[in-house]
Amino acid sequence: MKRIEATFRRLRKEKRRAFVAFLTLGDPTVAVTEDLVEEFERRGVDLMEVGFPFSDPVADGPIIQQASQRALANGLSLKTLFRSARRLRQKGLSIPLVLLSYYNPIFRFGEGAFVREAKRSGLDGVIVPDLPLEEAGGLVRLGRRYDFPFIFLVTPTSSPKRRRAILQRASGFLYYVSLTGTTGIRKRLPPELLQDVRRLKRLGRVPLCIGFGVSTPKTARRLSRASDGVIVGSALIRRLEDLRKRGVGPRRLIERMGHLVEDFVKETHG
DSSP: OOHHHHHHHHHHHHHHOOEEEEETTSSOOOOHHHHHHHHHHTTOEEEEEEEESSOOOOOHHHHHHHHHHHHHTOOOOOOHHHHHHHHHHHHHOOOOOOEEEEHHHHHOHHHHHHHHHHHHOOOOOOTTTOOGGGGGGGHHHHHHHHOOOOEEEEEEHHHHHHHHHHHHHSOOOOOEESSSOOOOOSSSSOOOOOHHHHHHHHHOOOOOEEEEEEEHHHHHEEEEEEEEEEEEHHHHHHHHHHHHHHTTHHHHHHHHHHHHHHHHHHHHHH
């Protein structure tokens, strides 16, 4: 069974919600990213989302933009990403590993070659925030052929017609963007958010996870009640950079990030 499908099926049986953690590959180094992914799995993270750094990340706020710039300075390529995914699988990583990448690196690599290599390396799906439904047909078809989900985003402003079209093509899970704007830490989320999520869930059967602006374990717990999972990125990356700036060594850094993630996991699982 596919890892993403198996994960959500298990969580439904356990009456729990998924906690999805996001990291930018190579921030501060590829080795630290890999260590964090392994630590996060030990702490109970259900699914990992790894971002491939890009020079113009239009959907990302300042925290993830800065992480991308730091990672790009390390000279990463998609081949670096694939090697990293292979190492993690060889070391025993069992949770789903999903890539977030903007379209330009995929286009330059070649859609077919990208999907085949991603699948072989142990990745479980891809999110491409700057590739709209109308332009995603090639990757959707390749994803179906190679059993490699193309994960769509839905926003609060998506029309009912567009939502139905996305749900017809959706696989893996649906990424619900909780607010208009870019990623980042928010003190408040829109009051109509939970009602909109419940309406969307009634339209389809694919699991739905909420991302953007999920900044605290308390917020994660609240949003998990209306969804199948929550996605946290900026809050983790900000904490990671704070620890790095304070001179915390790699071993202690991994441990402290693990404690933070564990708090999110406990609140999300309930």
